[in-house]
Amino acid sequence: xxxxxxxxxxxxxxxxxxxxxxxxxxxxxxxxxxxxxxxxxxxxxxxxxxxxxxxxxxxxxxxxxxxxxxxxxxxxxxxxxxxxxxxxxxxxxxxxxxxxxxxxxxxxxxxxxxxxxxxxxxxxxxxxxxxxxxxxxxxxxxxxxxxxxxxxxxxxxxxxxxxxxxxxxxxxxxxxxxxxxxxxxxxxxxxxxxxxxxxxxxxxxxxxxxxxxxxxxxxxxxxxxxxxxxxxxxxxxxxxxxxxxxxxxxxxxxxxxxxxxxxxxxxxxxxxxxxxxxxxxxxxxxxxxxxxxxxxxxxxxxxxxxxxxxxxxxxxxxxxxxxxx
Numbered sequence: 001x002x003x004x005x006x007x008x009x010x011x012x013x014x015x016x017x018x019x020x021x022x023x024x025x026x027x028x029x030x031x032x033x034x035x036x037x038x039x040x041x042x043x044x045x046x047x048x049x050x051x052x053x054x055x056x057x058x059x060x061x062x063x064x065x066x067x068x069x070x071x072x073x074x075x076x077x078x079x080x081x082x083x084x085x086x087x088x089x090x091x092x093x094x095x096x097x098x099x100x101x102x103x104x105x106x107x108x109x110x111x112x113x114x115x116x117x118x119x120x121x122x123x124x125x126x127x128x129x130x131x132x133x134x135x136x137x138x139x140x141x142x143x144x145x146x147x148x149x150x151x152x153x154x155x156x157x158x159x160x161x162x163x164x165x166x167x168x169x170x171x172x173x174x175x176x177x178x179x180x181x182x183x184x185x186x187x188x189x190x191x192x193x194x195x196x197x198x199x200x201x202x203x204x205x206x207x208x209x210x211x212x213x214x215x216x217x218x219x220x221x222x223x224x225x226x227x228x229x230x231x232x233x234x235x236x237x238x239x240x241x242x243x244x245x246x247x248x249x250x251x252x253x254x255x256x257x258x259x260x261x262x263x264x265x266x267x268x269x270x271x272x273x274x275x276x277x278x279x280x281x282x283x284x285x286x287x288x289x290x291x292x293x294x295x296x297x298x299x300x301x302x303x304x305x306x307x308x309x310x311x312x313x314x315x316x317x318x319x320x321x322x323x324x325x
Contacts, residue, residue, distance in 0.1 A: 011037050012047055013056060013075045016067040018314060024064035034093070091169045091184060091206065091312055098173030100318055102257045109263075109321070110167040111143075113313040114297040115160045120305045124163070127226065127303055128296035129325045134229035136192075136236055138166040138293035139263035141321040160308075165297060166263060166321070167312045168239055168290040174254050175243070182288070183242040187213030190238035190277075190289065192228045197268050197277050197289055201235065212311035213237075214292045218301050219309075226299040237292030238266070240279055245272035245286045262323070266291035296324070 015031045016023060023031075025044045032039055039047075048065050051057040056071035067075075099107035116124050125144065132140050143164035172182045188203035202222065204213035214237040217223055228234025243251055251269060258264050268289040270276030276287030292298070294309060301307045 008032075008037055008039070008047060009051060009056075010075065012044075012051065013067060013071050016057065016065060017072065017075060022060050022064040022066040024062075027064070034097070091172065094167075094312055094315060095169050095173040095176055095182075097315060098170065098177075100170065100174060101177075102174065102254075102261050105261065105318065107318055108315040109170045109318050110173065110312055111164040111314060111316040112167050112294050112297075113310045114163045114165065114294070114300075115308040116163065116300065116305055118159055118161045121161050123303070124297075124300045124305055125324075127300045127305075128163075131225055131229045131296040131299045132325050135264070136225060136229055136266055136291050137296045138168050138170065138265045138291065139258070139261075140323055140325055141262045142166060142296075142324045143316070143321050144324075163297060164316060164321070165293045167293045168265075169312055170263065170293075171254070171258065171267075171290055172241070174258065175251060178250055178254050180243055180247040180250055180254070185240045185242060187237065187239045187292070189217055189222060189235050190291075191235055193233050195232040197238070197266075199277050200238075200240070200279065203240075213239075214294045214298070215309050215311050218294065218298045218307070221302065223295075223298045223302060225295045226302050229299065236266070236295050237298055239290050239292065240276075241288040241290065242281050242285045243288055245284050248272070248286055251288070265293075 011032055012028060015028055025041045025048060029039055029041050029044045032044065048057060051071065052059050055068060056074055057065040058068050060066055094110045098110055100109050101107045121144070131137055145162045172184065175182050184206050186203045186205045188200040191198045191201055202217070204216065217237055222235070223237060224234035225236045228236050248269065255267050268276065270281065270287035272286050273281065273283050275281065276289060279287055281287045294311060297307050297309060
């Protein structure tokens with residue numbers, strides 16, 4: 001299979017996975033253009049006929065194509081080399097497409113998706129509320145749905161519920177809308193002492209990973225978010241960004257508006273050209289630490305309730321979110 005041909009098939013499968021529902025060739029062609037693959041609808045239909053033959057998609061007639069289990073397995077098995085830097089590019093794409101306007105309280109935000117057993121949902125909710133009240137997530141709003149299957153490619157099954165939490169990349173989208181370019185450097189584990197950030201103990205650079213770092217840390221049970229929420233001391237997921245120092249007043253204003261809109265969380269803003277929690281920044285730049293939106297779910301995982309997570313899963317209407325506490 002030619003490299004470009006294989007990348008196009010991968011892009012089509014990923015679009016269907018993220019949609020979580022059947023799509024027609026028109027919508028697939030439009031989504032392909034967003035990720036830099038410009039194909040006429042006729043060519044998209046040719047590709048879909050091929051994926052049908054391979055058993056990767058299923059033709060549902062007027063409803064469009066749906067991803068099959070074989071298609072999901074193929075997508076998961078595709079070479080990691082193809083996906084190096086995927087997390088970085090995916091975050092930039094979603095931040096660019098985000099439309100939230102804090103002044104009118106409408107538009108889309110970036111959300112993470114998590115699946116938990118439906119019969120453990122009440123326990124999970126109580127644990128999440130503790131973290132949200134401590135300000136260790138991304139705001140006080142989210143969404144809890146009783147049914148999980150088909151949620152934008154989230155590995156979930158019958159008997160599970162899906163939880164949407166606001167992704168910290170929402171801040172990148174709001175800063176971009178305010179004219180502030182943001183460089184996302186890495187995700188990591190941040191040690192909290194007396195409620196304040198102390199140091200990063202582990203880091204993974206976004207440009208060199210195929211998986212979101214916080215997903216990795218949650219699965220490896222390397223966090224102690226629940227303890228941090230209860231005592232002010234523990235290890236949480238967080239990300240480190242750089243911003244132009246000249247934009248600091250504008251950044252502080254955006255963070256203030258986020259807090260008013262229910263999107264505030266643990267955010268630390270550094271001084272111009274000065275290290276922030278021992279992390280150096282470039283001349284004329286400032287550091288920015290943002291608590292991971294998945295932290296409330298990390299605390300759930302810590303209690304022994306199994307979770308399946310997908311960071312920066314999709315865009316969601318801000319109006320569809322509701323208070324978690």
